[in-house]
Amino acid sequence: MKRICVVIVLCAGVGSCDPRLPSGPDIYVDFESIDAPTAPLSETSKSLMNGVYEVVQGGSEFGNPVVGKWTGNRWGLYSQHDAVYAISAGGSSGDSIKLRGYIRYVRSGSGIRVKLTISSTDGAPEVIAGVPPPSLRIHGTTENGIKIELRRVREIASSPFEILAHRGGGRNSDRLGISENSIPMIRYAALLGATGVEVDVKRTRDNKLILFHDDSFSPRTVQGIYLLGKVENFDLEHIRSLGRLIHGEQIPTLSEALTAVVDETDLSLVWLDIKDPLAVPQVVQIQKEIMAYASTRGRDSLSILLGIPSEEVLNAYTPFRDSSDALLELDVETALSLPRCRVWAPAWTRNITPGDVAAMRAANKRVFTWTVDLRESIVSYMERIDGILSNYPTLVTGIHDSRE
Amino acid sequence: MKPVIIIVLLLASASLRAQTPGDTTYQVELTATASPMINFFRLPRAPQIPGKASVGYGISLRAMWHPGRLLSVGLLSGYYVIAEDEISVDRPSTSLTFSAHLAAVPLQLALSMQKSGVEIGLGVGPYFVMSTIRGGTSASARGSRLEIGITFFGSYVFSLGESVKIGPELRVLSLRYRGIVSVMPSCSFRVDVLRY
Numbered sequence: 213m214k215r216i217c218v219v220i221v222l223c224a225g226v227g228s229c230d231p232r233l234p235s236g237p238d239i240y241v242d243f244e245s246i247d248a249p250t251a252p253l254s255e256t257s258k259s260l261m262n263g264v265y266e267v268v269q270g271g272s273e274f275g276n277p278v279v280g281k282w283t284g285n286r287w288g289l290y291s292q293h294d295a296v297y298a299i300s301a302g303g304s305s306g307d308s309i310k311l312r313g314y315i316r317y318v319r320s321g322s323g324i325r326v327k328l329t330i331s332s333t334d335g336a337p338e339v340i341a342g343v344p345p346p347s348l349r350i351h352g353t354t355e356n357g358i359k360i361e362l363r364r365v366r367e368i369a370s371s372p373f374e375i376l377a378h379r380g381g382g383r384n385s386d387r388l389g390i391s392e393n394s395i396p397m398i399r400y401a402a403l404l405g406a407t408g409v410e411v412d413v414k415r416t417r418d419n420k421l422i423l424f425h426d427d428s429f430s431p432r433t434v435q436g437i438y439l440l441g442k443v444e445n446f447d448l449e450h451i452r453s454l455g456r457l458i459h460g461e462q463i464p465t466l467s468e469a470l471t472a473v474v475d476e477t478d479l480s481l482v483w484l485d486i487k488d489p490l491a492v493p494q495v496v497q498i499q500k501e502i503m504a505y506a507s508t509r510g511r512d513s514l515s516i517l518l519g520i521p522s523e524e525v526l527n528a529y530t531p532f533r534d535s536s537d538a539l540l541e542l543d544v545e546t547a548l549s550l551p552r553c554r555v556w557a558p559a560w561t562r563n564i565t566p567g568d569v570a571a572m573r574a575a576n577k578r579v580f581t582w583t584v585d586l587r588e589s590i591v592s593y594m595e596r597i598d599g600i601l602s603n604y605p606t607l608v609t610g611i612h613d614s615r616e
Numbered sequence: 617m618k619p620v621i622i623i624v625l626l627l628a629s630a631s632l633r634a635q636t637p638g639d640t641t642y643q644v645e646l647t648a649t650a651s652p653m654i655n656f657f658r659l660p661r662a663p664q665i666p667g668k669a670s671v672g673y674g675i676s677l678r679a680m681w682h683p684g685r686l687l688s689v690g691l692l693s694g695y696y697v698i699a700e701d702e703i704s705v706d707r708p709s710t711s712l713t714f715s716a717h718l719a720a721v722p723l724q725l726a727l728s729m730q731k732s733g734v735e736i737g738l739g740v741g742p743y744f745v746m747s748t749i750r751g752g753t754s755a756s757a758r759g760s761r762l763e764i765g766i767t768f769f770g771s772y773v774f775s776l777g778e779s780v781k782i783g784p785e786l787r788v789l790s791l792r793y794r795g796i797v798s799v800m801p802s803c804s805f806r807v808d809v810l811r812y
Contacts, residue, residue, distance in 0.1 A: 417757065418754065428761065429759070430761070430793075431659075431793055431794050431795060435659045435660065435663070436660075436661070436662050436663065437657065437659075437661045437662070437698075437699065437718055437747070437794065437796070438661070438662060438701075438716040438717075438718060438747045438749055438759075439747070439759065440745060440747050440759045440760065440761045440794075441747070441758075441759030441760045441761045442759065445757055445758060445759050446749070446757045446759065447752075447754040447755075447757060449712065449752050449753065449754055450714070450749050450752065450754065450757050453662075453663075453703065453705040453712065453714060453752065454662045454663070454703065454714065454716060454749065455662070455663070456663055
């Protein structure tokens with residue numbers, strides 16, 4: 213009898229363990245059909261809507277306050293309380309402004325649809341006309357009946373700060389239906405509030421460079437049963453012909469991804485995370501080509517930084533130290549010694565002293581850290597350094613842009 | 617993994633009552649099977665292949681220590697060809713054709729219960745999964761990976777002689793992480809190699 217009881221208890225314990233995360237996205241919003249019945253807002257109108265909003269109703273969803281800002285033709289709301297954000301589309305409809313979209317809770321992967329309206333008595337006519345309204349309020353309702361009311365209280369904080377999305381978009385890859393290290397995710401990064409992205413570079417057997425994080429292909433990251441095991445066992449044509457990223461996107465080459473950054477985004481920085489020292493010469497070459505291309509496209513402010521995470525990569529980079537912009541994860545002395553090291557980016561576990569930051573800034577270099585996801589840590593680092601790599605760029609945006 | 621743990625625990629608990637203290641005969645049996653495989657995939661095998669099923673084949677070897685009780689323990693291995701495909705990929709100026717091959721070798725601990733010729737059991741442990749890609753403009757590429765899988769088997773055998781048995785067997789293998797489930801109807805050939 214005792215043995216049976218032990219078995220039952222063990223089974224109950226096993227039965228209570230369910231490590232699966234909720235998968236998404238299970239909401240689909242046809243933004244194009246939302247755009248169609250409304251008239252697009254002018255850039256002046258959009259800038260009038262950008263700001264920090266007091267959450268009069270709906271604090272259970274967003275906390276208080278939230279940041280609202282346009283990115284292209286999408287309106288984003290960014291919580292500074294947790295990794296919650298909303299993306300919506302729309303424009304003017306008569307003398308009101310109508311927006312439709314979704315709220316996404318990044319940590320859980322769930323989402324709900326939301327409708328937002330600026331009525332004719334809440335500042336919409338002035339915004340549409342491009343003049344500052346006396347007051348601006350947004351009312352809305354989620355699909356499960358939660359009321360939202362936002363009141364614009366001030367401008368967005370304008371201090372420069374680099375918000376970098378991890379693996380192109382952070383933890384959204386598991387919960388948004390867009391794969392990490394993919395071109396669609398890079399396009400989406402700005403909607404997450406990111407000013408730049410960090411992407412991972414891997415070398416194939418035939419010495420081509422692709423964006424991919426893991427050393428091996430697995431069902432977590434790719435579709436295609438014939439791609440298994442180490443990335444370096446396959447040529448680029450095998451990878452591109454017989455596999456796709458987990459959500460169906462083509463696995464991009466480094467050149468394709470950087471070209472997309474230039475042509476299809478306003479991102480200001482790309483951090484190339486390179487673990488393989490043998491990839492460095494080719495990365496430098498591609499970096500040079502893309503920067504030249506960016507210049508022809510008027511994107512001179514774009515920074516593409518070769519990431520140096522180890523001594524091995526540093527040694528491979530040394531011949532190019534005078535020609536290739538870099539980001540160093542090692543010690544501050546090495547960062548100061550490299551003429552083209554633009555950023556020192558140690559891990560958050562390292563103690564970044566005010567003296568280190570001052571020394572870097574005196575040398576016209578910036579200081580980032582990674583990978584920071586906790587609200588308290590983000591707030592702390594934001595006061596001291598110049599940028600954060602996070603899995604939750606929406607949270608970093610909400611915190612940074614809402615500062616007084 | 618959770619169902620596997622529960623099954624193993626139940627088998628273990630059943631074995632506590634599966635003793636015939638008077639029976640001190642021990643034997644080692646080797647079972648060999650060869651069979652077609654019908655394989656089902658959670659996701660397409662390749663971007664150009666919309667279907668989620670394939671036909672393969674395999675051989676299986678099982679060595680079971682049968683301690684004269686209901687419960688046997690042993691080792692399970694074999695070689696399964698899960699999928700073979702000829703894949704054409706169109707490029708702007710040409711078309712490439714690849715031959716792709718996926719196979720798996722189980723390296724598993726097997727547990728089974730048997731009575732009156734009926735055996736039901738499962739193998740738990742890794743599969744060594746291997747892929748080979750030939751064709752295109754590149755040299756052939758090979759990849760491999762160890763992945764946890766489960767093999768369920770059920771058979772009925774009848775004696776052909778003192779130490780030889782034969783009968784039908786159905787095997788189901790699950791590579792859950794890779795999203796593959798395979799069904800293998802087969803004929804099994806069993807030999808007592810050691811009795812003491």
